[in-house]
Amino acid sequence: MKVEQLPPERVGELAAVYNDHVADVPLSEAVSVERFAEIWAWRSDRSAQLETEQAIYAAGEKGGHVGFAHVALGRFPGPELRGDQQPGPTGVIRLITYPPGRRDAGQALLEAAEARLMGQGASRILAFLNNGYLFQRFAYGELPDTCGHLVALLGMNGYRVARGEVFMRYANFVTEETILPDSRADLSVAHIPQTTGTRDSIRIVVRERGELIGICEGHSLGLWGSSDRSHATAVLGPMDVEDAFQGRGWGRFLADAMLGEARELGYRHTATSTQQENHRAQLFYTNMGYRVTDVAHSWLKDL
Numbered sequence: 001m002k003v004e005q006l007p008p009e010r011v012g013e014l015a016a017v018y019n020d021h022v023a024d025v026p027l028s029e030a031v032s033v034e035r036f037a038e039i040w041a042w043r044s045d046r047s048a049q050l051e052t053e054q055a056i057y058a059a060g061e062k063g064g065h066v067g068f069a070h071v072a073l074g075r076f077p078g079p080e081l082r083g084d085q086q087p088g089p090t091g092v093i094r095l096i097t098y099p100p101g102r103r104d105a106g107q108a109l110l111e112a113a114e115a116r117l118m119g120q121g122a123s124r125i126l127a128f129l130n131n132g133y134l135f136q137r138f139a140y141g142e143l144p145d146t147c148g149h150l151v152a153l154l155g156m157n158g159y160r161v162a163r164g165e166v167f168m169r170y171a172n173f174v175t176e177e178t179i180l181p182d183s184r185a186d187l188s189v190a191h192i193p194q195t196t197g198t199r200d201s202i203r204i205v206v207r208e209r210g211e212l213i214g215i216c217e218g219h220s221l222g223l224w225g226s227s228d229r230s231h232a233t234a235v236l237g238p239m240d241v242e243d244a245f246q247g248r249g250w251g252r253f254l255a256d257a258m259l260g261e262a263r264e265l266g267y268r269h270t271a272t273s274t275q276q277e278n279h280r281a282q283l284f285y286t287n288m289g290y291r292v293t294d295v296a297h298s299w300l301k302d303l
Contacts, residue, residue, distance in 0.1 A: 001066070003108050006056045011039055014058060014068050021097040025144050026293035027137040027167060027233075027271055029225035038134045039070065050074050051089060052120060057112045059098065059105040067098030069109040073120050074129075091117030091303075093127035094141060100149045110157060118303060126162060127154060127299040137224055138235060138273060140165060142296035154299045162300035164276025168290035169233075173270045175263050176256045181249040184208055189261060198222030198231050202261045204254055214241035216254035218262050221271060229269065234262035236272040236285075251284060 006013070012033040019030035042050055052073040059067045074092040093113050098106040117125055132141025142165045143150055180187065185208045192201040202218040221233035236258060241250045259270060274281040276295060286292070 001059055001061055001105060001108065003057055003059050003112050006058050006068075008040065011056060012036055014039075014056070014065055017065050017068055017097060018095075020099065021095075021147070022136075024146060025137070027169065027221065027225075029227055029230060031135045035135050041134050043131050043134070043139060050092070054094070055116060057109055057116075059102075059109050066102055067096070067105045067109055069096040069113040070094040071113045071116055073117065073122060074126070089120070089122055091120070091122030091125035092129060093117075093125060094129065094132070096127065097147075097150065103149070103153065106149070106153045107157075110153065122303060124303055125159075125301045127159060127301075128296070129298050130163065130165070135224055137167070137221075139224065140273065140296070142298050144294045144296045146294055151297075154301075157301070159299040159301045161297045163298040165273050165296050166276050166282055167271070167273045167293045167296065168282075168285050169269065169271045169293050170288070170290045171269050173259055173263075173268070173289060175260045178253055178257045178260055180206075181253055182208060185213060187257070189257070191261070191265065194220065194223065196223060199234075199265050199267060202234070202258055202265070204257050204261070206250065206254065212242055213245045214250045214254050215239070216258045218258045218267075218270075220267075232267055233269040233271055234259070234265075234267040236270055252288075255284075255288060 015031060015033045015036035018036060022028040022030065040054060050072045054070065054072040057069045058065045070093065072092045072094070073089045075090070096109055096113065098109065114125060128143035129141055132139050145151060185206050188205045190203045192203060194201060198220040199222065201220065204216045206213040216239040218234045218236055220231060221235050222231035236255060239251065239254055262270065272285055272290060274285065
């Protein structure tokens with residue numbers, strides 16, 4: 001087995017490896033070689049930023065690639081390292097994967113990734129961060145706990161959980177009648193066309209005498225996938241209710257209103273996620289009918 005750094009023009013060779021990685025991950029789909037080229041993209045609407053060029057190491061044999069590791073240096077004011085004031089740059093392993101039974105490949109890839117990041121001055125390494133690939137589910141990059149061999153590899157090499165995300169799905173959702181909790185409130189609904197050939201996004205805003213009460217958005221899972229089921233699945237969120245209006249039923253109203261609009265647009269299923277520590281949100285969604293599909297984590301190692 002050989003570990004080599006792949007030039008950017010060869011990353012398409014790893015699409016099949018990635019597709020094997022997500023084959024059993026809920027709400028995830030295989031991607032084409034062409035879309036896999038988006039692996040270099042980095043979401044600018046999240047606080048974490050990259051500070052160095054990205055690099056990809058591949059483990060291969062004569063029969064082809066068996067795994068890869070994707071690394072860079074980053075700066076993290078949120079959400080994985082919230083409250084962590086440790087100085088120095090943070091190494092990033094955006095994704096590392098290999099098939100179960102090939103621990104030799106996984107260990108070699110992890111050591112290559114760590115050597116590069118330590119050589120660049122990293123004081124810690126964050127693996128599987130929230131700011132994921134644009135084609136991952138919801139563009140989130142946390143490692144599902146169902147990938148047991150990867151979870152174990154990280155744990156055996158000194159990594160600890162830094163952040164968790166709970167993913168949920170509600171198949172064939174049922175809509176509820178929506179009644180404004182306060183008749184003085186004004187409701188606005190916008191359908192936002194998408195250029196990817198999927199159904200419209202939805203944005204619902206509630207105000208009272210000009211004061212914002214809350215906002216709820218819904219987006220097609222087809223933004224991150226191409227199957228018929230993805231195009232028929234509305235992802236609930238982001239949703240936010242202002243502190244002054246908490247506990248008055250506005251969250252449930254916004255969620256039900258979004259799902260009602262989604263049903264009219266042809267959506268039949270819905271999905272969402274929330275931070276693992278946000279038990280209030282988990283209770284809210286599961287009481288609506290959502291069911292947990294899996295939990296995924298970011299992992300941190302101090303050097």
